[in-house]
Amino acid sequence: MDGVLAMRVSDIGEFGLIDLIKNDTLYNPSDVVVGIGDDTAVLKHPPEKLLLATTDMMIENVHFVVMPDNGEQIGYRAMAANVSDIASMGGFPTHAMISIGVRPEMEASYIEQVYNGLKKCSKLYGVNIVGGDTVSSPQNLVINVALLGVVEQENYLLRSGAKPGDIILVTGYLGDSRAGLELITNRVKVSKKTEEYLLKRHYYPTPRVKEIRAALKAAPINSADDISDGLGNEIHEIASASNVGAVIWFDSLPISDAVKEVADLTKKDLLDYVLFGGEDFEIVMTADPENAELIAKVIKDETGTEATIIGKIVDRSEGILLFRDNQYKKIEKKGYIHFKQK
Numbered sequence: 001m002d003g004v005l006a007m008r009v010s011d012i013g014e015f016g017l018i019d020l021i022k023n024d025t026l027y028n029p030s031d032v033v034v035g036i037g038d039d040t041a042v043l044k045h046p047p048e049k050l051l052l053a054t055t056d057m058m059i060e061n062v063h064f065v066v067m068p069d070n071g072e073q074i075g076y077r078a079m080a081a082n083v084s085d086i087a088s089m090g091g092f093p094t095h096a097m098i099s100i101g102v103r104p105e106m107e108a109s110y111i112e113q114v115y116n117g118l119k120k121c122s123k124l125y126g127v128n129i130v131g132g133d134t135v136s137s138p139q140n141l142v143i144n145v146a147l148l149g150v151v152e153q154e155n156y157l158l159r160s161g162a163k164p165g166d167i168i169l170v171t172g173y174l175g176d177s178r179a180g181l182e183l184i185t186n187r188v189k190v191s192k193k194t195e196e197y198l199l200k201r202h203y204y205p206t207p208r209v210k211e212i213r214a215a216l217k218a219a220p221i222n223s224a225d226d227i228s229d230g231l232g233n234e235i236h237e238i239a240s241a242s243n244v245g246a247v248i249w250f251d252s253l254p255i256s257d258a259v260k261e262v263a264d265l266t267k268k269d270l271l272d273y274v275l276f277g278g279e280d281f282e283i284v285m286t287a288d289p290e291n292a293e294l295i296a297k298v299i300k301d302e303t304g305t306e307a308t309i310i311g312k313i314v315d316r317s318e319g320i321l322l323f324r325d326n327q328y329k330k331i332e333k334k335g336y337i338h339f340k341q342k
Helices: 009-021 072-089 108-124 177-187 192-203 209-218 231-242 257-268 272-274 289-303
Strands: 031-032 049-059 092-102 128-136 141-152 167-171 222-228 245-249 283-287 307-314 321-322 326-330
Touching: 009 108, 009 128, 031 072, 049 072, 072 092, 072 108, 072 141, 072 209, 072 222, 072 283, 092 209, 108 128, 108 283, 141 257, 167 289, 177 192, 177 272, 192 257, 209 283, 209 289, 231 245, 231 283, 231 289, 231 321, 257 272, 283 289, 289 307
Parallel strands: 092 128, 245 321
Antiparallel strands: 049 141, 092 141, 167 283, 167 307, 222 283, 245 307, 321 326
């Protein structure tokens, strides 16, 4: 085995690579008739539920940098990003198909690391890996995850349901992932406790499947989105889809002590992390004002995750604003946008 792992992908070929990664892929096999090994997977689907489908692609030197020991982390994040999309719709994930483009000179052991990360996240959320594709990529490692999920017909959530008067809630803490990236890219020196916390939050995010399911049991959710591109961007997405405005209360934003420590050391505004950092994979949602506190309480009681009231939905004419230091300021729509000219 050690000899195989030391080989390059070009040494073992496509089918040797498939043999290396195809095991331990079913974690909830009752709905899988046929998994990896045939032309397509054959899956059962509960007739009373709606089918959810999402996909996300990650490309080397765009979304991540390959380093000798980070394959598992990249794989985990690739799956987590998709699980978070399913959570934001109110559902839970079921089956995944993974396609990967590999540079032939890469070590097979690194690709096995990537799949170990994909499997690690899949196991946590009961996702079966039921197929995919492996191809040669001449320049960059490419990972694409296509994920299916299910949701009850009365529970699916959209960005477009927010209405004036709604209260805005968010799960967890904001800015942790961006602060973790700061430690990696800019070698910011922090306490050991802070470093361990932020790197875990960056490399191993927690999609909020349990949290959104708890929220739905507590009271109706009017709209929801996952925070992949920063809270500021996601508020714009909800406001645009719902034809409303929003006010975010800075003093109510859930910010960890670790993020405050990094912001203090880098001399950056906390907003760089909290509003515009991205990839926290928390859920931002809106609900009727009489239900907001109950939703936050049930999420905390059932999952242990904090849920915080951070603002309100207003009329579209009022815009999208941040209330900070007794002043209202416009929240710009920032974040990474593919194909945008620099």
